[in-house]
Amino acid sequence: MSTKKRFSIAPDLASGIRNTIQSASTNQGQLHYDMMSLDAIQPDPENPRKLSISHNEMVHGLLPTDPDYQKKIKERDALNELSESIKRIGIRNAIEVYKDGLKYRIVTGERRYWAAMLAGQKSVPVRISPKPEEFNLRYTQWVENINRQDLSLAEKLNNLILISEAHKSSNRGEFSEQALQNLLGISTIQAYRYFALLNADDKVIQLVNLGKINNLKLAQELCAMKDQGARNQVISWIRSSKDEVTSLVSFKESAGKKAASSTLSAGRSISLGKINNAQVAKKLFEIVLSDIKLDKYRHEFKNIDWSSSKAITKAFKSLFKSIELALSVEDPV
Amino acid sequence: MRIIAVVNNKGGVGKTTTSRFLAEYFSIVKNERVLALDMDPQANFSNRYLKMEIDPYQQEGRIPPIHSNYDPSSPEDKDWDGRSSIAGIFFGEMVFPYATYIPTLEISPSHSSKLLLAEAVTREEVVQKVYDQLSKFLALDDVKDSYDKIIIDTPPSKGPVTISVVRAATDILIPSIMEPQPMEGIYGMIHLWKSETLRRPKNNPLNLLGVLPNSFDRRGIIHKDHYDSLKNEMPDYVLESKIGRRLIYAEADAEGAAPPSIFMYPEKNIARQEILIACQEIHERMNAHVNQETF
Numbered sequence: 204m205s206t207k208k209r210f211s212i213a214p215d216l217a218s219g220i221r222n223t224i225q226s227a228s229t230n231q232g233q234l235h236y237d238m239m240s241l242d243a244i245q246p247d248p249e250n251p252r253k254l255s256i257s258h259n260e261m262v263h264g265l266l267p268t269d270p271d272y273q274k275k276i277k278e279r280d281a282l283n284e285l286s287e288s289i290k291r292i293g294i295r296n297a298i299e300v301y302k303d304g305l306k307y308r309i310v311t312g313e314r315r316y317w318a319a320m321l322a323g324q325k326s327v328p329v330r331i332s333p334k335p336e337e338f339n340l341r342y343t344q345w346v347e348n349i350n351r352q353d354l355s356l357a358e359k360l361n362n363l364i365l366i367s368e369a370h371k372s373s374n375r376g377e378f379s380e381q382a383l384q385n386l387l388g389i390s391t392i393q394a395y396r397y398f399a400l401l402n403a404d405d406k407v408i409q410l411v412n413l414g415k416i417n418n419l420k421l422a423q424e425l426c427a428m429k430d431q432g433a434r435n436q437v438i439s440w441i442r443s444s445k446d447e448v449t450s451l452v453s454f455k456e457s458a459g460k461k462a463a464s465s466t467l468s469a470g471r472s473i474s475l476g477k478i479n480n481a482q483v484a485k486k487l488f489e490i491v492l493s494d495i496k497l498d499k500y501r502h503e504f505k506n507i508d509w510s511s512s513k514a515i516t517k518a519f520k521s522l523f524k525s526i527e528l529a530l531s532v533e534d535p536v
Numbered sequence: 537m538r539i540i541a542v543v544n545n546k547g548g549v550g551k552t553t554t555s556r557f558l559a560e561y562f563s564i565v566k567n568e569r570v571l572a573l574d575m576d577p578q579a580n581f582s583n584r585y586l587k588m589e590i591d592p593y594q595q596e597g598r599i600p601p602i603h604s605n606y607d608p609s610s611p612e613d614k615d616w617d618g619r620s621s622i623a624g625i626f627f628g629e630m631v632f633p634y635a636t637y638i639p640t641l642e643i644s645p646s647h648s649s650k651l652l653l654a655e656a657v658t659r660e661e662v663v664q665k666v667y668d669q670l671s672k673f674l675a676l677d678d679v680k681d682s683y684d685k686i687i688i689d690t691p692p693s694k695g696p697v698t699i700s701v702v703r704a705a706t707d708i709l710i711p712s713i714m715e716p717q718p719m720e721g722i723y724g725m726i727h728l729w730k731s732e733t734l735r736r737p738k739n740n741p742l743n744l745l746g747v748l749p750n751s752f753d754r755r756g757i758i759h760k761d762h763y764d765s766l767k768n769e770m771p772d773y774v775l776e777s778k779i780g781r782r783l784i785y786a787e788a789d790a791e792g793a794a795p796p797s798i799f800m801y802p803e804k805n806i807a808r809q810e811i812l813i814a815c816q817e818i819h820e821r822m823n824a825h826v827n828q829e830t831f
Contacts, residue, residue, distance in 0.1 A: 208757075209757065209761055210716075210757065210758045210761035210762055210765070211761055211762070211764075211765040212716075212719050212762065212765045212766060212769065213716070213719075216719060216720065216723055217765065217768075217769050219723055220722070220723055220726060220766070220769045220770055221769045221770070223723070223726050223727055223730050224726060224730075224769075224770050224773065226730060226734075227726070227729060227730035227733040227734065227744075230733075230734055231733050231734065231736065231738055231741060232733075232734070232735075232736055232737050232738045233734055234734035234735055235734070235735035235736065235737070236735065237735075238664060331735075333737060333738070
C-alpha cells in the first residue's frame with residue numbers, strides 16, 4: 204500500500220518563525236539601538252550620582268587649591284581610566300536615553316558619556332527608550348547607582364527624595380517603611396534607617412549634604428536622639444569637624460567624658476538568669492512582647508513550641524535582639 | 537500616507553508583480569495618488585512604466601529616461617542631466633517622479649549602478665546614513681502632501697537598501713512561493729521585521745501585512761501543504777488570498793501588452809478577480825492597523 208507524500212516546513216524553520224513572531228509582538232520598542240552624536244545627548248540634572256568635577260575642570264585641569272581637590276582627582280582618574288578603555292574598545296554597553304525636547308536625556312550611563320567625551324568620541328551607542336514614568340526613572344537610577352562604592356549618602360538621599368515624591372504623585376499608595384523595603388529589596392533595618400533619614404530635620408540633612416556624614420547608621424542615630432541639648436552638641440561638633448565623621452566615639456572622647464550610654468563595652472553582656480517553668484517563661488515573653496515599641500517584631504514570634512526548652516531559649520535570644528534593636532534607637536549619647 | 541514595502545530576500549517570488557498590482561489597484565481601482573518607488577537595481581518595476589535605457593558606463597545596468605519636464609535651455613535645469621531616480625536620495629540629488637499612463641500613478645525609477653553602490657557601502661557611518669535616507673525623503677512635506685500611497689519594490693537582499701526601505705515603511709508585505717527555499721526567505725524577512733519592530737516606538741509600528749502566496753499551483757499538494765504549515769506557525773500573518781500560476785500575468789508584463797493593466801481587463805476575467813480579491817484583502821489588513829501619520 205503506498206502512502207501519499209506530504210510536505211511541511213522543516214521543524215527548526217517552523218519553530219524559528221513561531222518564536223520570531225512571538226518575540227516581535229511582545230517586545231515592540233524594547234530594543235532601539237543607535238549611534239548618536241554626543242552633542243545630541245545631555246545628562247539628567249537630577250541624576251542622584253553627581254560628578255564632583257565639572258566639564259570645564261575635566262578639559263582644563265584641576266586647581267590644587269580647590270578644597271575638594273583630592274576627591275576630584277580621584278574622580279578624574281576614574282574617568283580617565285574609563286576613557287582609556289573607550290579609546291581602545293569603544294563603549295560596550297549602550298547609554299540609555301530618552302527623547303526630551305530637541306535632545307536626548309540620559310537615563311543611565313552618565314560616566315560613560317563623560318568618559319566618551321574625554322576620549323574624543325564624536326558619537327556613542329545608545330539605547331533609546333520611551334520617556335520613563337518619573338517613578339520608574341528614579342527607581343532605575345537608584346538600581347543603577349546603589350551598588351557603586353563611591354555613591355555618597357547625600358546622592359542616595361537625593362535619589363530617595365525623588366523616588367518618594369514620584370511614588371506619592373503616582374498614586375502607588377502610602378510611602379511607608381514597608382513600601383520602601385519591598386521596592387528596594389533591602390532589609391527591615393535598612394529601610395527603617397533610610398526612612399528616618401528621609402524624615403530627618405534640616406540640620407541633619409545639611410550635614411549629609413555637606414558630606415560630614417556619609418554613614419546611614421550614624422545619620423539615623425542622630426535623627427533618633429531625643430535629648431535636644433545633646434543632639435545640638437553633637438551636630439555642632441560634626442559641623443565643625445574637618446573631615447567626614449564616621450562614628451560618635453571620637454565625640455565622646457573629645458567631650459572628655461563617657462557619654463551616658465546603656466551600651467556595654469564590647470564582649471560584655473548581662474545574663475538574665477534561668478526559668479524552669481515553661482508557662483512562666485511564656486507569660487514573661489508575652490508581657491515583654493506587649494510593649495508597643497515591639498509591635499513590628501510581634502509577627503516573628505507567632506509559632507513558638509512552648510514544650511521545647513531549646514525552642515523557648517532560641518525565642519528569648521531572638522526577642523532580646525529585637526528589643527535591643529527597637530530600644531537602641533532611643534539610646535541617648 | 538501609507539508606505540507599503542514589498543519585500544523578500546529570495547528572488548523570483550513575485551515582488552515586482554505584486555508591487556505592480558498594488559500600485560495599479562490603489563491608483564486605478566481606488567483612484568488614490570500613488571508613488572511607485574523602484575529600489576531594485578534590476579529595474580523591472582521601472583521598465584513597466586518607463587522606457588528605461590541602457591547605462592552607457594555599465595551595459596548590464598539601467599538608467600532612467602530623460603524626464604519630460606527637463607529643459608536643457610532652462611537655467612533652472614543647468615545642473616541637472618535630465619534623469620532622476622530614487623537612488624538619487626543616497627547621493628544628495630533631487631528626485632523628480634515621472635508620470636505614467638495612469639493619471640494618478642507616478643514612479644521614481646531605479647538606477648542600477650547607483651543602487652548597487654548604495655547597497656555595497658560598508659563603512660559604519662555611511663551605512664547608517666543609507667539606512668535613514670529613504671525615511672528622510674518620505675518625511676518631506678512635498679512628498680506627504682502629494683501622495684496617499686507609496687509602493688516600494690525592493691531588491692532580493694537584506695542589505696542597506698532593503699533596510700532603508702523597511703525603516704521608512706508603515707507596512708510590509710512578503711510575497712512568496714509556497715516551496716521550501718522561499719520559506720527561508722520568509723524567515724529572513726520576518727527577522728528583519730522583528731528587528732525593526734523592536735527598535736520602533738509603540739506609536740509608530742511597522743505593520744506586517746502578511747505573506748502573500750504567489751504562483752500558487754492548486755494541482756499538486758506541495759504548495760497547499762507548505763501554505764497550511766506556514767499558516768500553522770504564523771496564523772495571523774498568512775493571507776487567505778492566493779495568486780495562482782497563470783500565463784496571463786506574464787503576458788500582462790510584456791512590453792506593449794494590451795490592456796496594459798490587469799485592472800483594465802473585463803470584470804469577469806478570472807485573473808483580474810483573483811488579483812482584485814488579493815489587493816482588497818491587503819487593503820483591509822492595512823485598515824485593520826491604526827491609520828497613522830508615519831512621521
